[in-house]
Amino acid sequence: MPKNGRFLVGLVGVAAVVTYLIWTGVSQTMQYYMTPSELVAKVSVDPSFHEVGVKVGGRIVSGSYRKGGGLHGFTVEDPEQLSVTFPVEYRGDLPDTFSDRPEMIVDAVLEGRFRADGVFDATTVLTKCGSRYEASPEALRAG
Amino acid sequence: MNLLGELALWIALPVALLGAVLGFVAGRHQRGDLQLGAERSVYAVFGLTILASAGIISNFLNDRFEYLYTASYSNRELLTWYKVAGLWSGQRGSLLFWLLFLMLFASICVWTNQRKNREFMPYVVGVLCTIASFFLIVLLFADVNPYERLGFTPANGQGLNPQLQSYWMTIHPPMLYLGFTSFTVPFAFAIAALVSGRLDLRWINVTRRWILLSWFFLAIGIILGMRWAYEELGWGGYWFWDPVENASLLPWLSATAFLHSIQIQESRGMLKVWNMFLVILTFLLTIFATFLTRSGLIESVHSFAQELKIAYIFLAFLFAIAGTGVVLVLWRLPKLKSENQIESFLSRESAFLFNNLLLLSVLFAVLWGTLFPLISEGLTGEKISVGPPFFNRVNIPIGLILLTLTGIGPVIAWRRASKQNIKKNFTVPVGVGLAVAGGLFAIGVRHGFALATFGISSFVMTVIVIEFFKGTRARARIENENWAVALTHLIARNRRRWGGYIVHSGVVIFFAGIAGSSFDVNIRQTLAPGESAMIPSPLGHEYKLTYEGMSTTSATASNSNDNLAFQLVALLRVEKNGKVLRNLTTEKRGYIAQNQPTTEVGIRSSFLEDLYVILSDVPDIRRAIMNEPDAQTATFTFMVNPLVGWIWYGGMIVAIGGLIGLWPSGAGALVRAPAVASARISKPVPVGAADC
Numbered sequence: 093m094p095k096n097g098r099f100l101v102g103l104v105g106v107a108a109v110v111t112y113l114i115w116t117g118v119s120q121t122m123q124y125y126m127t128p129s130e131l132v133a134k135v136s137v138d139p140s141f142h143e144v145g146v147k148v149g150g151r152i153v154s155g156s157y158r159k160g161g162g163l164h165g166f167t168v169e170d171p172e173q174l175s176v177t178f179p180v181e182y183r184g185d186l187p188d189t190f191s192d193r194p195e196m197i198v199d200a201v202l203e204g205r206f207r208a209d210g211v212f213d214a215t216t217v218l219t220k221c222g223s224r225y226e227a228s229p230e231a232l233r234a235g
Numbered sequence: 236m237n238l239l240g241e242l243a244l245w246i247a248l249p250v251a252l253l254g255a256v257l258g259f260v261a262g263r264h265q266r267g268d269l270q271l272g273a274e275r276s277v278y279a280v281f282g283l284t285i286l287a288s289a290g291i292i293s294n295f296l297n298d299r300f301e302y303l304y305t306a307s308y309s310n311r312e313l314l315t316w317y318k319v320a321g322l323w324s325g326q327r328g329s330l331l332f333w334l335l336f337l338m339l340f341a342s343i344c345v346w347t348n349q350r351k352n353r354e355f356m357p358y359v360v361g362v363l364c365t366i367a368s369f370f371l372i373v374l375l376f377a378d379v380n381p382y383e384r385l386g387f388t389p390a391n392g393q394g395l396n397p398q399l400q401s402y403w404m405t406i407h408p409p410m411l412y413l414g415f416t417s418f419t420v421p422f423a424f425a426i427a428a429l430v431s432g433r434l435d436l437r438w439i440n441v442t443r444r445w446i447l448l449s450w451f452f453l454a455i456g457i458i459l460g461m462r463w464a465y466e467e468l469g470w471g472g473y474w475f476w477d478p479v480e481n482a483s484l485l486p487w488l489s490a491t492a493f494l495h496s497i498q499i500q501e502s503r504g505m506l507k508v509w510n511m512f513l514v515i516l517t518f519l520l521t522i523f524a525t526f527l528t529r530s531g532l533i534e535s536v537h538s539f540a541q542e543l544k545i546a547y548i549f550l551a552f553l554f555a556i557a558g559t560g561v562v563l564v565l566w567r568l569p570k571l572k573s574e575n576q577i578e579s580f581l582s583r584e585s586a587f588l589f590n591n592l593l594l595l596s597v598l599f600a601v602l603w604g605t606l607f608p609l610i611s612e613g614l615t616g617e618k619i620s621v622g623p624p625f626f627n628r629v630n631i632p633i634g635l636i637l638l639t640l641t642g643i644g645p646v647i648a649w650r651r652a653s654k655q656n657i658k659k660n661f662t663v664p665v666g667v668g669l670a671v672a673g674g675l676f677a678i679g680v681r682h683g684f685a686l687a688t689f690g691i692s693s694f695v696m697t698v699i700v701i702e703f704f705k706g707t708r709a710r711a712r713i714e715n716e717n718w719a720v721a722l723t724h725l726i727a728r729n730r731r732r733w734g735g736y737i738v739h740s741g742v743v744i745f746f747a748g749i750a751g752s753s754f755d756v757n758i759r760q761t762l763a764p765g766e767s768a769m770i771p772s773p774l775g776h777e778y779k780l781t782y783e784g785m786s787t788t789s790a791t792a793s794n795s796n797d798n799l800a801f802q803l804v805a806l807l808r809v810e811k812n813g814k815v816l817r818n819l820t821t822e823k824r825g826y827i828a829q830n831q832p833t834t835e836v837g838i839r840s841s842f843l844e845d846l847y848v849i850l851s852d853v854p855d856i857r858r859a860i861m862n863e864p865d866a867q868t869a870t871f872t873f874m875v876n877p878l879v880g881w882i883w884y885g886g887m888i889v890a891i892g893g894l895i896g897l898w899p900s901g902a903g904a905l906v907r908a909p910a911v912a913s914a915r916i917s918k919p920v921p922v923g924a925a926d927c
Contacts, residue, residue: 098580103592110596113629114603121625125608125618147620159854185851185872188398188469188833203622 123147123203128170128178131206142208145215149201152219153177157192166192168200168212178206182214189219237299240290241382244331247283248371250276251364258361262430273360274345280367281338288335291328291381295321301388304328304381310394317395320405324395327374327381329408333525334370336409336416341367344420344445352441358427359420366419369552377545397826397833403463407456411483414453415521418486420445422518425511429563434507434570439497444897446514450494451893453487458886469834471757471847471874473882476626481605482524485598489517492594495587495644502649503584504574508564509591511571515560519553526553527605579651586644593637600629635687638746641739642695646702663701668694688750692743699740703733730895737892745885751844751878759851761870770846770873778846778875780819781808785853785867787860800825801860803832805850805869809839821850821871832856840880847874 125147126134135141150168156179158165163181170176180202191198204214254276261269291304295318300306308324309317317324323332341363348356374380398404421442428438460480461473474480493513499506526549564571577584603610604621611619646660672690680686703722711721726733754773762768762782770778783806788799803823809816819837826833837848849872853859858866 099577099585102580102585102589106589106592106596110600110629110633113632114600117600117604117625117628118607118621121621121628122607122619123622125620185470185849189396 125149127172128168129173129176132176132178135206139208142206145203145205147201147203148206148212149199152190152192152198152200154192154194164217168202171199178210178212180212180214180217182217184216186217187219190217236293237290237302237382240287240293243283243286243290244371244374244380244382247280247287248368248375250283251280251368251371254280254364255361255368258357258359258364262357262361262427270357270360273357273364276364277338277341277345277360280364281342284331284335284338288322288331291322291331292319295319298392300390300392301384302381303383303385306385306389306392308393308395310392313392313395314400316405317400321395323408323412324399327379327383329412330370330374330379330525331381332409333412333416334367334374336412337363337367337370337419340417340420344423352424352437354431354433355424355427355438355441358430359423362423362426363419366423373545373548377548379545394826397824398467400826401463401467403459403466407459407463410452410459411456411524414449414451414456415486415525417445417452418449418490418518418521421449421514425514426560426563429511429567432567432570434567436501439500439510443497446490446494446497447893447896450487450490451890451897453483453490454886454889454893457483457487458883458889461886462883465879466836466838469836469849471755471836471849471872471876473879476601476604476623478605479528481601481626482527484601486517486520486524488594488598488601489513489520492591492598493517495594496591499584499587505577505584506588507571507573508568511560511564513591515556515564519556519560522549522553522556526550581647581652581657583644583647583649583652586640586647590637590640590644593633593640597630597633597637600633601626604629631684634746635684635691638688638691638695638743641742642691642698645736645739646698660698660701664694664697667697682753685750685753688746692747692750695743696740699736699743702736706733726895730898734892734895734897737895738889739892741885741888741890741892743885744881744888748878748881748883748885751881752876754877756873756875758873759870760873761852761868763868768871768873770875772844772875773877774843776812778873779810779813780848780871780873781810782806782869782871783808783818785859785862785869787862789860801832803850803853803856803859805871807837807848807871809846819846819848821848823850823853823856842880843877845874845876845879847876848872849874 123145126149128148128150131146131148148168151171153167153169156167163183164186165179165181167177167179182202182204189198190200198219201218202212202214203216204212206212254273257269257273257276260266261273293299294302294305295309295313296315298305298309298311300309304325304327305321308321308328313321321328323329341360344363345356345360348359352359424438424442424445428434457480460483464475465471465473493510496506496510496513500510526546577588579585604625608618608620611617642664643661648656668690671693672686675686675689680689703725706725707718707722710716710725711718714721714724716724756770756773758768758770760768764782764784767779767781770780772778786804786806788802788804801824804820805822807819807821809819816839819839821837822835823832824835834850836850839846850869851872852870853866854868854870855863855866859869
């Protein structure tokens with residue numbers, strides 16, 4: 093039936109537009125999401141990766157926080173490979189849940205670029221929401 | 236209390252399993268006695284779950300820190316109300332909380348169906364008990380028992396994250412959970428209909444109000460979450476496309492699609508398979524949302540340590556439900572044949588179908604974006620994530636088409652719209668929409684999506700207002716009533732239709748509020764006391780904010796039972812075009828047993844815009860607390876958020892419309908209900924009648 097045919101064209105049209113939107117949406121906004129070790133390994137193989145914006149999930153090294161000249165500086169480590177660390181610089185507002193105190197374990201998701209000088213230039217810093225942060229029995233014993 | 240609660244949890248599991256078995260056997264063999272036992276199991280599990288929940292609350296109230304869960308989310312200083320809310324502050328408690336709501340709704344369902352829908356009820360009870368058993372298994376065997384002991388008693392607990400010590404946060408999760416759990420009832424009826432083979436409109440008529448209830452709670456829960464983010468997270472936004480936020484949106488989207496598509500089945504006998512698909516999908520998504528929120532599968536700002544055991548259990552359950560659903564639908568396919576075909580592209584069926592298609596497109600895009608890190612890791616080995624720009628890019632255009640359909644669907648004719656029908660209904664609204672968009676363009680608005688949103692919103696709003704006007708006028712004439720009475724009666728007589736229009740108008744206002752965010756102003760400035768910042772509003776005026784100075788309170792001075800260690804309040808004098816308004820304050824607060832200070836924003840709301848001030852940074856917070864004169868300089872972020880209030884107004888209107896649809900039929904309905912119920916048994920009420 094021609095009417096159903098027209099309807100089918102409409103359906104296919106919607107599906108095509110949605111697919112197009114998702115496809116271009118992904119390709120224009122996608123970001124590598126890596127651990128610190130993966131990032132360090134990647135740039136050593138491919139130096140051009142210093143220019144690519146990435147997202148990194150790392151752990152804030154206790155006592156590493158410094159502030160100066162409107163710049164927040166701290167160090168992140170890979171929770172699974174503690175030898176891998178790099179310094180981070182950030183100009184924005186740190187979230188309330190940010191902390192570098194030794195009794196806190198704070199994981200952060202950073203977005204930005206891993207510069208050639210080995211410093212991660214962060215444009216956003218998100219810390220894991222403490223609501224889901226369950227204390228370890230050891231921490232409770234200490235506190 | 237605590238031992239009783241823990242024991243109750245262990246007893247509940249076998250009772251729930253028994254209820255499930257009894258229910259299915261009673262249905263299969265038409266055994267009323269077994270069915271009675273199954274229904275009593277539902278009440279019993281409900282009672283046991285109440286005991287278990289009361290035990291957790293008593294653990295919080297009595298500071299029983301020998302329990303890991305209590306120690307992790309409470310401390311001695313926590314306000315009593317937040318101790319009660321401890322039941323849902325963390326993963327372990329909230330799984331129990333989920334079960335509590337599920338059993339509440341299951342009991343209501345059994346109670347209200349004692350004398351009706353008897354052919355469905357055995358299977359309904361069977362399904363409800365199966366789901367309850369699943370949650371009990373998770374609670375008891377997936378390392379998330381809220382009664383788990385530490386083996387020692389810490390001196391004090393960790394305390395509750397200050398960001399969660401907020402009024403919104405204590406009511407936002409319960410609303411979402413009410414929404415998630417109440418959808419289990421329609422799902423159970425759908426499965427019962429499939430198993431029993433009674434696939435006429437009955438199950439939809441029975442569950443329509445449950446679906447609306449679930450949808451209503453989800454909508455409120457989502458809006459409250461946005462409100463919480465706006466006030467508490469302190470970055471001026473209300474939606475971040477975070478996996479956990481997305482998870483709550485997904486079932487709402489499919490429930491919305493379902494609420495629309497059942498109307499086509501009711502009036503035209505079409506889309507039966509599709510409706511089954513939607514009801515099963517929505518239920519899966521409520522479980523998926525619970526799972527995503529509470530498992531940390533996808534790295535998100537909300538997530539916590541990966542707990543794989545619970546992830547596998549949930550995944551297995553999801554696949555089992557999906558598999559069962561598919562098998563049942565395929566088995567009953569011959570009974571799910573469509574009675575009609577779509578006749579025209581220009582018809583209400585077609586508008587509703589496109590509405591469904593677009594809602595599911597949004598759902599798919601959100602799901603895809605949320606799961607993309609997992610998908611890409613599975614396919615390429617590299618984790619790739621997409622952020623808010625992806626979701627905005629995909630969803631804004633689809634959302635605008637959906638919004639347009641909101642104006643078309645309700646007034647276009649069923650089956651086939653004539654040229655006259657279209658001309659009569661759409662000339663004025665389209666004119667108004669174009670005029671608004673054109674007018675805004677003329678005064679210099681150049682933001683494409685915002686122009687489109689305001690134009691389409693005006694179009695839809697005009698359609699709705701004209702419908703109300705016509706209906707009221709007709710009633711006022713025929714019944715000889717004054718307009719206010721006529722309008723009330725009009726809504727009361729067909730609450731489903733007019734309630735729906737009110738929801739639509741709320742959605743329109745909501746969309747306009749979101750479009751307003753295209754014109755946000757955001758200025759960051761460091762000020763010493765006495766200095767001012769000039770903040771231009773997109774509406775043309777200018778704010779002058781003068782930093783007057785900082786005041787501090789420390790623990791000794793403040794009321795020590797509210798958990799506060801210090802409070803650093805920055806005072807700002809606000810002038811709008813030279814006219815002095817009320818002062819604004821923004822704070823840093825420190826809490827006992829929490830290491831990080833939190834920020835409290837200052838908000839001045841008006842109908843057209845919010846002035847939003849964040850105390851971004853105090854360079855030397857220790858010396859600032861000591862009131863040292865040279866440590867008073869602070870960095871502020873000033874924002875003007877146009878139309879942000881409309882999001883909350885729109886949300887409230889949506890809720891009111893939902894309530895109108897949910898309200899029982901007229902005054903005295905409760906008294907008459909038994910008579911109606913018994914009448915239904917002897918003589919099925921014709922379907923499609925305007926009862927809701």
